[in-house]
Amino acid sequence: MFRSTVAKAPASPLLAYFDEVLSAADVDRVSDALAVGLAEGGFTHGDRLALYTQNVPQYVVALLAAWKLGGIAVAINPMLTPREIAKLIADSTPSTFLSLRELYSEELAGTLAASSVRRVITTSALDFQTSGDTRVLPTGRIPTPAGTEDLKTLVAQHDGGVPDPVEIGTEDVAVITYTSGTTGAPKGAMNTHRNVATGGTAYRDWFRLDSGDVVLGVAPLFHVTGLSGHIAAAIAARAALVLSYRFDVGVTVDMIRRYRTTFTVGAITVFIALANSAEVTADALSSLTKIASGGAPIPAATVDRFESQFGVYVHNVYGMTETTSPALSVPMEARAPVGTETEALSVGVPVLSAEVRVVDEAGAAVPVGQLGELAVRGPQVVGGYWRNEAETAAAIRNGWLLTGDVGYVDDDGWYYLVDRKKDMIVASGYKVWPREVEDVLYSCDAVLEAGVVGLPDPYRGETVKAYVSLREGFSVQPQELIDFCRARMAAYKYPREVEIVDVIPKTATGKILRRSLRTRSES
Numbered sequence: 001m002f003r004s005t006v007a008k009a010p011a012s013p014l015l016a017y018f019d020e021v022l023s024a025a026d027v028d029r030v031s032d033a034l035a036v037g038l039a040e041g042g043f044t045h046g047d048r049l050a051l052y053t054q055n056v057p058q059y060v061v062a063l064l065a066a067w068k069l070g071g072i073a074v075a076i077n078p079m080l081t082p083r084e085i086a087k088l089i090a091d092s093t094p095s096t097f098l099s100l101r102e103l104y105s106e107e108l109a110g111t112l113a114a115s116s117v118r119r120v121i122t123t124s125a126l127d128f129q130t131s132g133d134t135r136v137l138p139t140g141r142i143p144t145p146a147g148t149e150d151l152k153t154l155v156a157q158h159d160g161g162v163p164d165p166v167e168i169g170t171e172d173v174a175v176i177t178y179t180s181g182t183t184g185a186p187k188g189a190m191n192t193h194r195n196v197a198t199g200g201t202a203y204r205d206w207f208r209l210d211s212g213d214v215v216l217g218v219a220p221l222f223h224v225t226g227l228s229g230h231i232a233a234a235i236a237a238r239a240a241l242v243l244s245y246r247f248d249v250g251v252t253v254d255m256i257r258r259y260r261t262t263f264t265v266g267a268i269t270v271f272i273a274l275a276n277s278a279e280v281t282a283d284a285l286s287s288l289t290k291i292a293s294g295g296a297p298i299p300a301a302t303v304d305r306f307e308s309q310f311g312v313y314v315h316n317v318y319g320m321t322e323t324t325s326p327a328l329s330v331p332m333e334a335r336a337p338v339g340t341e342t343e344a345l346s347v348g349v350p351v352l353s354a355e356v357r358v359v360d361e362a363g364a365a366v367p368v369g370q371l372g373e374l375a376v377r378g379p380q381v382v383g384g385y386w387r388n389e390a391e392t393a394a395a396i397r398n399g400w401l402l403t404g405d406v407g408y409v410d411d412d413g414w415y416y417l418v419d420r421k422k423d424m425i426v427a428s429g430y431k432v433w434p435r436e437v438e439d440v441l442y443s444c445d446a447v448l449e450a451g452v453v454g455l456p457d458p459y460r461g462e463t464v465k466a467y468v469s470l471r472e473g474f475s476v477q478p479q480e481l482i483d484f485c486r487a488r489m490a491a492y493k494y495p496r497e498v499e500i501v502d503v504i505p506k507t508a509t510g511k512i513l514r515r516s517l518r519t520r521s522e523s
């Protein structure tokens with residue numbers, strides 16, 4: 001797909017980052033040079049390249065360089081701490097690690113030194129732009145840390161070089177994208193080249209994107225929304241993708257104005273933040289005529305408010321890491337109905353090649369209107385998890401991915417979500433798995449038992465709350481436990497509230513009764 005975009009429209013803009021623009025041919029040349037540099041270090045077909053960056057051009061360049069060698073990218077959330085990264089690295093065993101300089105630390109260096117990683121490349125967020133926008137970018141250029149190579153130097157050394165052609169199959173893994181699960185252990189979804197191409201073309205065709213469009217990249221690139229809805233969609237449509245490090249209202253509005261962006265997909269918190277900001281006018285957003293939001297429930301009132309302020313309707317889109325982003329969405333010219341069972345908006349109808357059904361415990365389809373688990377099949381669904389047959393067998397039955405989401409379909413074919421079978425918490429669109437937070441709490445000497453749940457929150461959608469019982473003889477304040485977690489995990493995961501209780505309610509088999517903890521908070 002990328003090669004055809006370069007061949008058909010080499011001079012058209014493909015990546016914009018603050019004040020700089022790279023054409024398709026520029027991106028091809030830089031990724032070729034990086035690929036040659038990687039190959040020189042022994043990187044070859046099937047090898048893994050870990051990407052630990054914000055939304056910068058280097059993410060896309062490195063992704064393409066890995067693909068040109070038949071390699072696999074490992075997408076790592078830039079909010080993760082070295083402790084969390086260590087688990088992903090142990091699972092995916094990359095040979096090469098690309099890190100933004102400001103994310104690189106001595107602790108991370110130690111983690112990588114003790115892992116499969118043989119080569120560390122670091123990069124500056126100030127490369128590929130000259131604006132030096134201090135609202136989000138680091139204020140100064142950080143020197144290349146010892147033991148690492150600078151990406152731009154590596155590219156300059158190999159400028160003009162072209163990697164040897166490699167045969168890449170549609171079923172080859174393109175990206176390993178991590179999710180978690182009930183056990184708290186990371187699971188690497190294997191998004192193949194077919195999955196990614198399907199995700200990108202699904203966005204392109206559903207939202208009718210073409211080379212006249214400009215994609216605003218507000219979703220993180222490490223997540224499948226960024227992968228399919230930004231990178232692959234822009235390449236498929238031969239449209240430019242605008243990146244600006246991380247989401248910030250002021251910076252995002254400047255990017256919309258500068259590049260007249262037409263399409264975006266992001267978490268609903270992005271659109272809430274834009275609507276709540278006094279500096280955002282309808283005029284500023286006037287070019288943005290196609291908006292999608294997914295990853296978290298969308299209240300109808302939020303969509304109404306956004307539309308009355310800015311005159312543009314937010315289309316719900318439902319997908320998972322395992323469906324390489326879109327599985328259901330609201331068609332461009334339609335408006336999502338509100339469900340009868342919930343106040344929530346419908347998540348849409350199956351997109352293009354996706355098949356979706358509602359199934360019972362035995363996996364059989366249930367009648368229209370009846371609750372069941374959503375199951376998805378199609379070319380965007382992953383074949384499984386990286387080196388994890390047990391989780392693969394649990395999630396995918398006869399080609400149908402069991403989503404863990406509970407919902408129904410109405411007479412007109414609209415799908416609705418009403419509940420989750422899985423324990424996942426959705427905080428600001430980010431997914432938090434209670435077991436991961438509980439495991440950190442258990443590593444504190446004072447903690448006897450811990451139970452973590454999601455509670456409704458007006459801005460974050462849900463927020464993380466931990467119930468903790470203490471060992472005899474220990475005394476600890478809730479704030480100390482919050483700080484303990486904050487030091488050990490990504491900012492979106494740590495509990496915002498901790499309540500110390502005498503006992504954590506459990507079933508006879510020792511499973512935490514999360515429902516009972518949740519209702520305790522509501523009552």
Ligand code: AMP
Pocket residue numbers: 179224293294295296297298316317318319320321322347403404405417420431
């Ligand atoms: P992830 O793998 O991080 O993309 O998370 C996927 C999960 O996010 C799904 O299983 C749903 O629980 C939730 N989700 C995705 N899209 C929506 C949506 N439009 N509305 C409500 N929940 C959603």
